[in-house]
Amino acid sequence: MINELVAQIEKKDAPIVVGLDPMLSYVPEYIQKKAFSEYGETLKGAAEAIWEYNKGIIDATYDLIPAVKPQIAMYEQFGIEGLIAFHKTCAYAKEKGLVIIGDIKRGDIGSTSTAYAVGHLGKVQVGSKEYAGFDEDFVTVNPYLGTDGVKPFVDVCKQYNKGIFVLVKTSNPSSGEFQDQLINGRPLYELVAEKVVEWGEACMGDTYSNVGCVVGATYPEMGKILRKLMPKTYILVPGYGAQGGKAADLVHYFNPDGLGAIVNSSRGIIAAYKQDKYASFGETGYADASRQAVKDMIADINGARANR
Numbered sequence: 001m002i003n004e005l006v007a008q009i010e011k012k013d014a015p016i017v018v019g020l021d022p023m024l025s026y027v028p029e030y031i032q033k034k035a036f037s038e039y040g041e042t043l044k045g046a047a048e049a050i051w052e053y054n055k056g057i058i059d060a061t062y063d064l065i066p067a068v069k070p071q072i073a074m075y076e077q078f079g080i081e082g083l084i085a086f087h088k089t090c091a092y093a094k095e096k097g098l099v100i101i102g103d104i105k106r107g108d109i110g111s112t113s114t115a116y117a118v119g120h121l122g123k124v125q126v127g128s129k130e131y132a133g134f135d136e137d138f139v140t141v142n143p144y145l146g147t148d149g150v151k152p153f154v155d156v157c158k159q160y161n162k163g164i165f166v167l168v169k170t171s172n173p174s175s176g177e178f179q180d181q182l183i184n185g186r187p188l189y190e191l192v193a194e195k196v197v198e199w200g201e202a203c204m205g206d207t208y209s210n211v212g213c214v215v216g217a218t219y220p221e222m223g224k225i226l227r228k229l230m231p232k233t234y235i236l237v238p239g240y241g242a243q244g245g246k247a248a249d250l251v252h253y254f255n256p257d258g259l260g261a262i263v264n265s266s267r268g269i270i271a272a273y274k275q276d277k278y279a280s281f282g283e284t285g286y287a288d289a290s291r292q293a294v295k296d297m298i299a300d301i302n303g304a305r306a307n308r
Contacts, residue, residue, distance in 0.1 A: 001137050001163040002205035002212070002234060005099045006259060008066030014298045015254070015305075017101060017236070018061060018290075019266030020054050020089060021071040026271045027053045028283035047081035050074075053286075054089045057270055058096055060287035061294050067099035067137075069236075069264055087134055100136040101236065105167065107142030107149045117156035121164075138163040140214060140236070143192055147199070154203050154211060163210035166199070168192050168226060171216025171239030189222065193229045200233055208234050208260070217263065220249035227252055227260070235261040241268035241297070247304035254305055263301055269293045 009015050024032070024046055032049045039045035058068065068089075075086035090100050106116040120139045123130040141153050141164045153164050169179055169189040179189045193213065200209030209232050215223050217239035227235070235253050240246075240263050253261040272278045272293035273286040281289035 001099070001157070001161050002208045002210045004137070005066060005163070005234070005262070006205070006208060008097075008099055009259065009262065012064060012066055013302065014065055014294075015259070015262050015301060016065060016294070016297055017067040017069045017262050017264045018057070018065055018269050018294065019069045019071060019103070019238075019264050020057070020093075020270065021069075021074045021103075021266040022050045022053055022270060023074065024049065026267065026274070028273075028286050030283060031056075043078045043081045047075070047078045047085040050078070050082070051085040051088050053270075054085070055092060056287040057290045058089075058093050058098070060291040061269075062093070062096040062098055064291070064294050064298065065098065067101055067262065068093045069101040069103050069266075071103040071266070090134055090136055094135070094137075099138070101165065102134060102136035102139040105140045105142050107145055109145050109148040110152075113145075113149050113152040114156070117153040121153070121162040122156040122160050136162075138165055138212070140165045140167065142167050143195065147195070150195075150199055154199055157203050157210050161210075163203075163212060165212040165214050165234075165236040166192070166196050168196060168213040169215045169219055169222050171218045175216070175219075187222075189226070190229060193226050193233075196233055197230050200230075204232070207257075208232050212236055214238065215253065217246075217250055217253075220252065223250070224252040227255070231255065231260075233260075237261055237263045239264075240301075241265045247300040250301065251304050251307075258305060263297075265293075265297055269297070 027049050031052050035049035036045045075082035119133040120136050123132050143166050180187050196213045200211035203210040212234035214236045215226050217237050269290050273281050273289035278289040
């Protein structure tokens, strides 16, 4: 699957992913009113509003971007109806030719980890038939439980040609409480990075591994070190834009071939119409505002890469 992601990035010259992390407050009022008029102010009404919102953004941006990254928590808050909206969003984005990175941050052991992997990346056996549950192409994985928690995902990836992004150094302010702790003089995130390389060697694509990692845009110096430790690992980079990460800080996340990283923006894209810069689009032009924000982000990231 990493081969497909790389091909899409090269085809569109866009090393970015749009995070579909909708809050109901992001959804324009006219979309909410339409959904509530049909389903009431219910969980189903909220989920329908979010689905329609996502569909508009996908329709406006799919020709520009290689991938989307729906964050499952934003859907789970609406219960089963929210998960239905998550599934519909993934399926529709896939119909549009996009790679799906399910931001689920799962991590457990044994049969539980296998069930997570099967549900999101593989197929579950039902009698004589097999069914794909959510059918994402990649998912994010928490490595806190070690190899026991990650290997079941790698096994499913090998079986179904899928991929994962393992949390190594996250973008949030308190990430250092654990991730920066020294073990025999080395920070924990470096040791996790070395395990990511090890896990990835068993699941290679042509040039890069199907086992990628997550390194936040807010820690560029650490990103520079981690890039060197993981030359064949694709880096998913959250924290650009709204969290303070800047394009100029991200150039060292890329390899000399111009590949190796994909930068995420969530509310900076999907709620662009709420920013002063894109306010002229208005609520009804929210999707067009997202399209312009995508164009601006691609230009920003590619400009920084060209000047590295």
